[in-house]
Amino acid sequence: MIWETFLLAQREIRRNVLRSSLTILGIVIGVAAVITMVTLGGGATAQVTKDISSLGSNMLLMRPGQGFRGPGGASSTSPMFKMEDVEALSREISGLAAVAPSSNRIIQAIYGNENWSTTVTGTTNAFLEVRNWALTSGRAFTSADTRAGKAVCIIGSTVRKELFGGLDPLGVSIRLQKLSFQVIGVLESKGQSSFGSDQDDVVLIPIIAFQRRIAGNQDVASIYLSAKDGVSTEKVKKDVETLMRERRRIGNDQDDDFNVRDLKEIIQALTSSTRVLTALLAAVAAVSLLVGGIGIMNIMLVSVTERTREIGTRLAIGALEKEVLMQFLVEAVVLSCFGGIIGIILGLSAALAGAHALNIPFLFNLKIVSLAFVFSAAVGVIFGYFPARKAARLNPIEALRHE
């Protein structure tokens, strides 16, 4: 009987394809929107989390100024760090595995006829350690390179490609601001970061060389720190802050004029913002399902009126109240589930296309797909019940006389 009811329902639905399609549009759109957004959101979060952990494990970033200004900016009013700070940190804080100074400037790199604008970073080998970055060829800085600030550089894979094409860059000199730097190593590729910047578009030179030959000062713009395995980044962060307050002579009643950020905090901030987004989406979904449900209720009421004589005939023939109820309820549920399935298919296709376009992974989220399906079925039951009951309770005599 239930199978008969199901067949009957899908036949009724097919009988009026255009009307049925318009009826389920609300549910289709609602479900598709939610599936797309949640799937893309999941992919983006996964990508960002992966990118951030690829920056280096247990990494902390210290910058002058009070707020975190993102990878590009630094405060102009707070004093910069010095190499002495870097040395003091690595000497006095036992929980640190590596301390790397970093100062950047965008500079034209020239080799032969090729020139390429790139980020030149003055740093030490500790940078490679903190960022978890290996070389594909050549070598890192020697201690002599670092101490004396020799004119040597390690280039990222993008710079290598732009300046050298297929040629071997090792031992060759490139020009940075009229100065000649010999290429001693090539970094492995890290690819695009989720913030959209190309991490491989970089040239590393010894920090002393950067200060003397490029910046013309003794400043260190930011300091990368990494905690030793098994040491909590929270503790390291506290130690670093205490030491830096001392070194920068900040009184007890004064605010820090520098900030130390833990990458975990950034990940947490991102995940919590995704959570807010998810809640927002859930609200949108609820509204669109409500609208879709009302659409279904409306069309079912129309259908009951149109088919009053049919219902009268069925009742006269001996259909029970609950059988007529089931017939219309199943029809509503089949409609709404159909809407849900189409929505899921559309949503997943859109998410797949979107993930491809945004270059983020496509993560199939079974939980949200099943949830969307269950919800669309529930919409059919809830909004189909009233029209179905109306049909079942019709007086057969009056229904038969209906025009």
Added chain:
Amino acid sequence: MKPSIQTTPQQSTGRDLPDNNPIINVKGVTKVYGTGSAAMAALRGVDFFIRQGEFVAVMGPSGSGKSTCMNILGCLDIPSSGQYLFQGADVGRLSRDQRALLRRNFLGFVFQGFNLLNRTSALENVELPLIYRGTPIAERKEQAKEALRSVGLSGWESHTPGELSGGQQQRVAIARAIVTHPRVLLADEPTGNLDSARSREIMELLTVFNREMGITIIMVTHESDMAAYAGRQIHFLDGVIANGDEPERRQP
């Protein structure tokens, strides 16, 4: 005390009813529509009985209560007062679902307006009562085809009502009514929408089903030509039965 209800053929002792025990027994039935000053008595005390296997024509002027009475006989409605005994069960005391089961298992209906399902093939229309009876699909198709054959519509199984003439539609409706081998077939002006040649075809079919399958037939008609096919006539006038000369009007 609960009335003894026979809503399924298995429980029924219908066939074994002694001859003097009529399948339909109407005792002092009234039907009042509306309440208060708008109250309107469509039936004002009707008594008659019908035995298994009879073919009865119900006649009378418009508004005399024929359809009202048929609705009660068909267990679609209940009397305002009096008693309607169908196979001994007091229908007025049955629930809506129990009456539906009586219709499903013992009654067949033919309407003036055919009342076939639109855009549904003749075969599927005829199958409908069997679906509610839970007849397995293969058996159902077989019985529906057989019923269509018995009304002379072999080969028209896949046609929808829109593709059939009025006479053919009514024959599909008759096939639908008799496919379950009902005890009683109720027809309210079955030829009201048909020309006289078509009407005679329908009457001949009804006569065959009455004679060969032993189906009790109660038919409302305005035309004495059609009523002549019946074995007996009941005349309504103003909500009461007018043909007092019929001996069977009285309770046995």
